[in-house]
Amino acid sequence: MKTLLNIWNSPDLRKKVLFTLFIIVTFRIVAHIPIPGVDVTSLRSLFSQSQIFQLLDLFSGGTLFNFSIMTLGLNPYINASIILQLLTNVVPALEALQKEGEYGRQKINQYTRYLTVPLAFLQAWGVVIFFRRSGGTALAGLSPLEMLTILVTMTAGTVMLMWLGELITEYGIGNGISILIFAGILGRLPVTLGQTATIFSAENATKIALGLIGAVLVIAAVAVINEAHRRVLVQYARRVRGDRAYGGGSTHLPIRINQAGVIPIIFAVSIILLPGMLATFFATAQNETIRNFAISVRDLFNNMTFYSAVYFILVIAFTYFYTAVTFQPNKIAEDLRKYGGFIPGIRPGRATSEYLSYIINRITLVGGIFLGAIAVLPFISTGVTNISTLAIGGTGLLIVVSVVLETAKQMESQLIMRSYEGFLR
Numbered sequence: 099m100k101t102l103l104n105i106w107n108s109p110d111l112r113k114k115v116l117f118t119l120f121i122i123v124t125f126r127i128v129a130h131i132p133i134p135g136v137d138v139t140s141l142r143s144l145f146s147q148s149q150i151f152q153l154l155d156l157f158s159g160g161t162l163f164n165f166s167i168m169t170l171g172l173n174p175y176i177n178a179s180i181i182l183q184l185l186t187n188v189v190p191a192l193e194a195l196q197k198e199g200e201y202g203r204q205k206i207n208q209y210t211r212y213l214t215v216p217l218a219f220l221q222a223w224g225v226v227i228f229f230r231r232s233g234g235t236a237l238a239g240l241s242p243l244e245m246l247t248i249l250v251t252m253t254a255g256t257v258m259l260m261w262l263g264e265l266i267t268e269y270g271i272g273n274g275i276s277i278l279i280f281a282g283i284l285g286r287l288p289v290t291l292g293q294t295a296t297i298f299s300a301e302n303a304t305k306i307a308l309g310l311i312g313a314v315l316v317i318a319a320v321a322v323i324n325e326a327h328r329r330v331l332v333q334y335a336r337r338v339r340g341d342r343a344y345g346g347g348s349t350h351l352p353i354r355i356n357q358a359g360v361i362p363i364i365f366a367v368s369i370i371l372l373p374g375m376l377a378t379f380f381a382t383a384q385n386e387t388i389r390n391f392a393i394s395v396r397d398l399f400n401n402m403t404f405y406s407a408v409y410f411i412l413v414i415a416f417t418y419f420y421t422a423v424t425f426q427p428n429k430i431a432e433d434l435r436k437y438g439g440f441i442p443g444i445r446p447g448r449a450t451s452e453y454l455s456y457i458i459n460r461i462t463l464v465g466g467i468f469l470g471a472i473a474v475l476p477f478i479s480t481g482v483t484n485i486s487t488l489a490i491g492g493t494g495l496l497i498v499v500s501v502v503l504e505t506a507k508q509m510e511s512q513l514i515m516r517s518y519e520g521f522l523r
Contacts, residue, residue, distance in 0.1 A: 118270035168255035174218035222252035272505035362416035410470040417466035427454035
């Protein structure tokens with residue numbers, strides 16, 4: 099409470115907080131404006147029958163369930179950001195641009211915005227076709243002009259949402275994209291609590307209580323693992339110039355257990371949705387062999403046990419993949435050697451790189467298992483309690499806790515900075 103009061107008493111921070119709240123309210127209002135000419139009620143009944151749609155709704159910030167003008171949410175922007183981040187490690191021009199500081203970061207952000215538009219249009223087309231092939235009548239019988247209008251509207255909604263997120267980043271508090279996803283997840287909380295209240299009875303009171311206790315424990319586990327890291331001691335050699343000695347201090351290289359964040363789950367969702375979507379496309383094919391094979395694949399991925407197992411394995415695999423792309427032991431070892439740093443007991447250069455690789459491989463296994471458990475947690479909680487509204491969305495909790503911790507740190511750093519400014523004056 100003291101920190102919140104200090105923030106409110108600071109005119110600059112108060113203005114940023116109020117601006118952020120204004121953008122969040124605007125986002126939640128626009129998220130309830132449906133696309134014209136679409137039967138939203140029919141689509142909602144289709145969403146409630148598919149776990150796939152519920153996963154997509156999570157990453158869209160709750161806009162898919164309403165089939166609003168922001169149906170796609172920030173998925174295209176997130177995908178564009180991931181693509182640019184991966185390309186930065188393999189394209190020399192982008193890698194050089196990244197090293198140019200603020201200018202390079204702005205240019206990469208600009209390329210991300212450009213890439214978001216075609217990705218949004220393609221994803222909008224895929225969503226519409228997928229809904230039409232899923233047996234619903236909400237999007238059936240559309241003329242080419244109506245189809246184009248829906249695709250352009252969905253693309254424009256994503257661009258608007260991206261713009262709102264960047265406004266928060268520039269003029270508000272925290273990372274705007276993360277804040278909007280956070281607001282979308284929390285926006286679904288009253289609906290979930292209301293649905294749980296309607297089925298409350300003496301028979302399932304114990305299950306509901308266990309579900310709530312489980313949610314608290316999951317939040318605590320996410321907070322602990324998200325902040326946990328391995329501290330590698332780094333010693334810097336002392337240099338003597340004339341009659342003065344420089345350096346000789348020690349510090350720690352923090353290696354986070356959850357090095358990849360929520361990115362592996364996003365990758366895994368994208369991959370695991372693909373077979374089911376393709377099977378849905380070909381489930382109505384004229385060829386009997388293709389149709390029967392597609393139906394078999396669709397039924398297989400509707401099996402929650404098989405789906406959860408594949409999902410869990412994919413999350414672990416992508417955790418290793420993304421960590422290998424973003425954490426580069428060779429580069430870190432070279433930077434340490436360049437600035438006179440070394441790990442006690444480990445020779446500089448190749449030996450340091452191998453030591454860091456050994457550590458990151460062991461830590462990544464723990465982080466991957468944690469992320470995999472978080473990803474399949476809704477299926478486990480539903481199977482234990484038999485109450486679908488009590489499905490503890492581990493991915494949603496991971497995003498919420500990460501955003502809260504990141505925003506809190508940013509607020510504290512700005513308060514400390516203003517304290518130093520007052521001291522200097």
